[in-house]
Amino acid sequence: MNTYRKPAITTEALLLAALLLCLFVPFLSETLFTTKGEPREAVVAVSMLHQGNWILPVSFGTDIPYKPPMLAWCIAALGWLNGGVVTEFLARIPSALSAVVMLMTVYFFIRKRSGASIAAATVLITACAFEFFRSATICRVDMLLTAFMVTAMLALYRQWESHPEGTWRPSLIAALLMSGAVLTKGPVGMLLPCMVAVVFRWIKGGEGFWRPIVSVGLAGLLSLILPALWYVAAYHQGGREFLDLALEENFGRFTGSMSYGSHEHSVWYNFGAILSGFAPFTLLALIGLFSRPWSWIKRRSGSLLSRLKAMQPMELFAMLAAVLIFVFYCIPKSKRGSYLLPVYPFTAYFLAKYAFSLAAKAPRTVKAFGWVIAVLGILASAAILLVMAGIVPPFGHGNTLRIIEMLAAEGHRVLPPAMCILSLIGAALLGITMIKRNARIGLQSTLLFMPLLYMMIQAAALPASMNYKSDLPLATRLSATVPDNEKVYSFRHGRMERFYTLGFYTDDRLLRFDAEQPSEGYLVLSEHDVDYVTKEQRPDLKYEPVTDLGRSGEVKSNLKLMHFSPKTH
Numbered sequence: 001m002n003t004y005r006k007p008a009i010t011t012e013a014l015l016l017a018a019l020l021l022c023l024f025v026p027f028l029s030e031t032l033f034t035t036k037g038e039p040r041e042a043v044v045a046v047s048m049l050h051q052g053n054w055i056l057p058v059s060f061g062t063d064i065p066y067k068p069p070m071l072a073w074c075i076a077a078l079g080w081l082n083g084g085v086v087t088e089f090l091a092r093i094p095s096a097l098s099a100v101v102m103l104m105t106v107y108f109f110i111r112k113r114s115g116a117s118i119a120a121a122t123v124l125i126t127a128c129a130f131e132f133f134r135s136a137t138i139c140r141v142d143m144l145l146t147a148f149m150v151t152a153m154l155a156l157y158r159q160w161e162s163h164p165e166g167t168w169r170p171s172l173i174a175a176l177l178m179s180g181a182v183l184t185k186g187p188v189g190m191l192l193p194c195m196v197a198v199v200f201r202w203i204k205g206g207e208g209f210w211r212p213i214v215s216v217g218l219a220g221l222l223s224l225i226l227p228a229l230w231y232v233a234a235y236h237q238g239g240r241e242f243l244d245l246a247l248e249e250n251f252g253r254f255t256g257s258m259s260y261g262s263h264e265h266s267v268w269y270n271f272g273a274i275l276s277g278f279a280p281f282t283l284l285a286l287i288g289l290f291s292r293p294w295s296w297i298k299r300r301s302g303s304l305l306s307r308l309k310a311m312q313p314m315e316l317f318a319m320l321a322a323v324l325i326f327v328f329y330c331i332p333k334s335k336r337g338s339y340l341l342p343v344y345p346f347t348a349y350f351l352a353k354y355a356f357s358l359a360a361k362a363p364r365t366v367k368a369f370g371w372v373i374a375v376l377g378i379l380a381s382a383a384i385l386l387v388m389a390g391i392v393p394p395f396g397h398g399n400t401l402r403i404i405e406m407l408a409a410e411g412h413r414v415l416p417p418a419m420c421i422l423s424l425i426g427a428a429l430l431g432i433t434m435i436k437r438n439a440r441i442g443l444q445s446t447l448l449f450m451p452l453l454y455m456m457i458q459a460a461a462l463p464a465s466m467n468y469k470s471d472l473p474l475a476t477r478l479s480a481t482v483p484d485n486e487k488v489y490s491f492r493h494g495r496m497e498r499f500y501t502l503g504f505y506t507d508d509r510l511l512r513f514d515a516e517q518p519s520e521g522y523l524v525l526s527e528h529d530v531d532y533v534t535k536e537q538r539p540d541l542k543y544e545p546v547t548d549l550g551r552s553g554e555v556k557s558n559l560k561l562m563h564f565s566p567k568t569h
Contacts, residue, residue, distance in 0.1 A: 008108060010116075012116060012120070013104070013107065013108070013111075016104070016107060016120055016123060017100065017104055019448075019451055020099070020100045020103055020104070020123070020127060020451075021100055022451070022455065023127060023128075023133075023451040023454060023455060024096035024097075024099055024100060024127075024133075024136050024137055025093070025096050025097075025100075026455075027137075027455065027458035027459050027462075028088065028089045028092040028093060028096060028137060029087065029088050029089035030458060030459060030462065030463045031088070031458075031462050031463050031466050031467060032088060032466070032467050032470035032472050033088060033139075033470060033471075033472075033501050033504060033505070034466050034467070034469045034470045034471075034501070034553050034554070035501075035554060036498075036500040036501065036554050037138070037139075037140055038088075038091065038092075038138055038139040038140065039139075039500040039501045039503065039504035039505075040498075040500040041067075041071055041072070041075075041091070041139050041140060041141065042075060042086055042088075042091040042139050042504050043059050043060075043500060043503050043504045043508050044057060044059055044065045044069070044072040044075075045071075045072045045073075045075035045076040045079055045086050045091070046059075046076075046079070046086050046504065046507060046508045047059045047508050048069075048072060048073075048076040049076055049079050049080060049084050049086070050507075050508060053237075054069070054073065054076065055069070055230065055233045055234055055237055056233075056234045056237040056238050056242065057072075059503070059508055060490070060498055060503060060508070060510055060511060060512050061510075061511035061512050061515065061516060062511075062512050062515045062516070063498070063512070064238050064241065064242055064245065066245050066249050067141055067184075067185060067186075067249065068182065068183045068184060068185060068186060068227065068230065069183065069230065070141075070144060070180060070183040070184040071094060071139075071140075071141045071144050071184060074094040074144070075090060075091050075094060075139070078090040078093065078094075086504075088139075091139040092137060092138060092139045094139075094143075094144055095135065095136055095137065095138060095139065095140065095142075095143040095144060096136055096137060096143075098143055098144045098146075098147035098148075099127070099132070099135075099136035099143050099147065101147060101151075102146065102147035102150050102151055102345070103123045103126060103127055103345070104123075105150075105151050105154060106119075106122060106123060106126070106150065106154070106345045107119045107120065107122070107123045109154050109157075109158075110122055110314075110349060113314045114314060114349075114353075117356065117444075118349070118352050118353060118356065120447075121352035121355060121356065121443075121444075121447060122345065122348045122349045122351075122352040123345075123348075124447040124448070124450065124451070125281055125348040125351050125352055125355075125447070126344050126345045126348040127451065128280075128281075128447070128450040128451060128454060129277060129278045129279070129281060129344055129348065130276070130277055130278070130279045130280075131273070131276070131277030131278070131337050131338065131340075131341065131344070132277070132341060132344050133454055135338050135341055137458070140338065141184050141185050142338040142339070142341055143341065144180075144184050145181055145184040145185045145189055145341075145342075146341040146342050146344075148177050148178065148180040148181035148184060148189060149177075149178075149181050149189055149192060149193055149342045150342055150345055151177050152174045152177035152178045152181060152193040153174075153193045153196055153197065153317075153321055153342075155171050155173045155174035155177060156171055156174045156193060156194075156196075156197035156216065156219070157197070157200070157313075157317050158171075159171040159174065159215075160197070160200070160201055160204070160313075161313070164204075164206070165206060165207075166201075166206060166207035166208070166211045166212075166215075167211070167215055168211055168214055168215055169215060169218075170215055170216070170217075170218035170219035170222055171215075171219050172219075172222070174193065174197075174219050174223075175219040175220075175222035175223040176223070177223075178190040178193055178194075178219065178220065178223035179222075179223045179224075179225070179226045179227060181193075181223075182223060182224060182226075182227040183226065183227050183230060186246075186249065186250040187224075187250055188250070190220045190223045190224065191220075192324075192325055192328060192342065194216045194217065194219070194220045195324060195328070196317075196320055196321045196324050196325070197212070197216045198212045198213060198216050198217075199320055199324060200316065200317050200320050201215075201216070203305070203308050203309060203316065203320075204309065204313065204316070205309065231246070234246075263334050263335055263336045264333045264334060264335070265333070265335040267330045269335045270326065270329060270330050270335055270340060273335070273336075273337035273340060274326070274337075274340055274343065274347075276337070277337050277340065277344070278344075278347070278348075278351075280372075280373065280450075281348075281351055283369060283372065284351075284355060284358075284365075284366075284369045285351065285354070287365050287368055287369055288354065288358050288362065288365050290365070291358065291361070291362030291364070291365045315350075318346040318349045318350065319346070319350070321342070321343070321346040322343045322346040322347045322350075325340070325342050325343050326340060326343050355443055356440065356443070358439075359438075359439040359440040359442075359443050360439075360440070363438065363439030363442075364439075366439040366440075366442055366443045366446075367434050367439055367442050369446065370430060370433075370434045370442045370443065370445070370446040371431065371434055373427075373430065373446050373449065373450065373453070374427045374428075374430040374431040374434065374446075374449070375427075375431075376427075376453075377423055377424070377426065377427030377430065377449065377452075377453050378424060378427040378428065378431070380423075380453070380456070380457075380461070381420045381421075381423040381424035381427060381456060382424060384407060384416075384420050384456075384460050384461060385417065385420045385421070385424065387404060387407040387408055387411070388407055388408060388410055388411030388416065388417050388420070388460070389411060389417075390408060390411065392404075394408065399468075402468045403464050403465050403468070406463070406464035406465070406467065406468055407460070407461075407464040409464075410460055410463065410464055415459050416459050416460035416463075417460075418459075419455055419456040419459035419460055420456055420459075420460055422452060422455075422456070423452055423453055423455070423456035426449050426452045426453075427449065427453070429445075429449075430445055430446060430449045433445045468553075469553030470501065470553055471499070471501040471502050471505060471552050471553060471554055472501075472505050473550060474502060474505075474549040474550050474552060474559060475501075475502050475505030475506045476505070477547070477549050477550065478502070478506060478524065478549055478561060479506055479509075481546060481547055481561060482522050482561070486521065486522055487511060487518065487521040487522065488506070488509055488510055488511065488521065488522045488523075488524060489510065489511045489512065489513035489516065489518060489521055489522065489523045489524070490502070490503075490510040490511070490512065490513060490523070490524040490525065491512075491513040491514055491523065491524075491525045491529060491533055491537075492525070492526065492529070492555070493529060493532075498510075498512075499524060499552070499554070499555065499559075500554065501552075501553075501554045502524065502552070502554075502559075510524065513525075513533070513538075514537070517538075518564075519541070519565070519566050520564065520565045520566065521563075521564065522546065522561060522562070522563055522564075523543075523561070523562045523563075523564055524549065524559055524560070524561055525559070525560055525562070526552070526555055526557040526558070526559060526560070527557060527558045527559070527560055528557055530560060530562075538564075540566070540567060541564045541565065541566060541567060542564065542565050542566065542567045542568075543562045543563070543564050544562060544563045544564075544565075545560065545561075545562055546561040546562055546563050547561050548560060548561075549561055
């Protein structure tokens with residue numbers, strides 16, 4: 001008897017991959033660095049290329065990296081291929097590509113177990129959730145870490161699926177993926193996938209207590225071999241300073257014993273972060289509450305453990321991954337919305353099933369959500385087009401006026417107006433679909449339109465609202481003022497405070513004034529720090545103002561360039 005097996009690579013899969021690439025990749029260079037987070041990561045790669053040190057490079061003259069080097073390695077490798085130059089695009093592309101690879105892995109994984117419709121919906125809900133999309137298009141370690149962790153968890157699930165009776169052997173694929181996670185942000189990249197896999201295998205039963213621990217634990221131990229090589233090499237270079245920093249970042253952050261405050265919030269912060277991070281799909285879930293969704297959910301009797309065991313394996317694994325990781329990140333004082341990114345694809349799986357159930361049981365709910373997205377798309381696209389065309393004159397003052405002026409300037413380019421027109425047409429077609437087609441097709445059309453809306457935002461709205469805050473003009477002014485053979489120092493209050501954007505755009509030229517204690521050179525500092533530096537920290541020097549660099553969007557203050565030299569008595 002011949003059996004037909006659906007090919008892994010289908011036209012639908014190729015189209016989905018192309019859509020994800022279009023969503024995340026083409027507009028990465030449209031927005032400049034404006035906050036300290038992105039250039040802080042990118043400048044490490046710049047330092048690697050300058051110094052030829054791929055283990056523990058030094059930025060700002062003295063600073064060693066406080067995270068493992070996987071992201072910096074990726075950026076530096078791309079910069080090396082680009083002739084030694086790191087750009088915003090190259091700094092962000094590892095996040096974007098890792099998001100695409102992870103989402104396509106999730107697609108194939110879910111398609112095999114729940115069907116193509118649920119798989120595609122899961123991927124699109126994940127990709128278009130606000131926090132996930134934001135993290136996939138910026139230069140931070142969070143998306144790369146998420147990709148390694150999620151794919152490692154899927155590999156551990158596949159191992160259980162291949163050996164439902166149990167196995168003592170470790171998953172080498174999962175071990176390799178967890179190695180990447182550990183090299184991205186430390187041991188947490190191994191601990192969380194192992195925790196989810198062990199609890200899942202315990203609940204499913206049939207293996208005893210020790211077999212899951214040994215099998216998964218061995219994979220976890222194997223995943224530490226490659227990172228251990230780097231840690232040893234980094235300790236050889238950085239010594240006690242590196243060891244103290246590594247311990248503080250990996251253990252002090254979790255126990256709340258760090259020497260500086262870092263995103264400290266209460267446990268309720270994570271609930272708000274996940275709700276806002278899943279926007280706009282949080283709105284769909286809230287609208288669904290008015291359709292009495294619980295009336296068609298089957299109630300199960302028995303203990304919690306028996307009900308968990310009765311769940312479908314895929315649903316149990318996804319639920320455990322979402323809940324356990326969420327709870328884990330509620331424990332430490334340090335909390336950020338991006339820490340919860342590994343939760344997103346697993347939660348999106350349940351949102352996708354919920355959305356299709358609403359389409360069948362409460363179609364008006366799904367259509368209402370589709371109408372909200374369509375109207376939002378029409379209003380946003382039309383408003384931006386009117387400003388670009390000059391029909392709406394500049395108004396407001398301060399930042400509002402700057403954004404309007406930037407939008408008007410974008411109108412002279414081809415790409416921003418073109419994306420607005422495409423978004424406007426797509427939103428109008430979505431509205432027509434909501435009128436003429438059923439709720440299931442309306443849901444699918446909404447999910448397909450949302451990437452187009454995000455692309456319009458990247459091409460038109462984000463550059464206009466962000467680029468005017470960048471310190472690139474300040475860096476250009478600084479480089480033009482100070483000769484290449486002169487040293488430039490910088491000073492900011494605070495142990496972890498640096499001019500990261502200025503440092504990146506000056507090609508890691510800035511040195512630390514407080515650490516190096518120089519006697520002559522140029523100094524960049526905020527106008528608020530002038531009195532402290534000149535009268536308290538180094539009153540033995542003579543300071544001569546050179547120029548005002550302008551207002552820094554990162555520091556939110558005007559920056560001064562001064563020349564200093566020894567006082568003559």
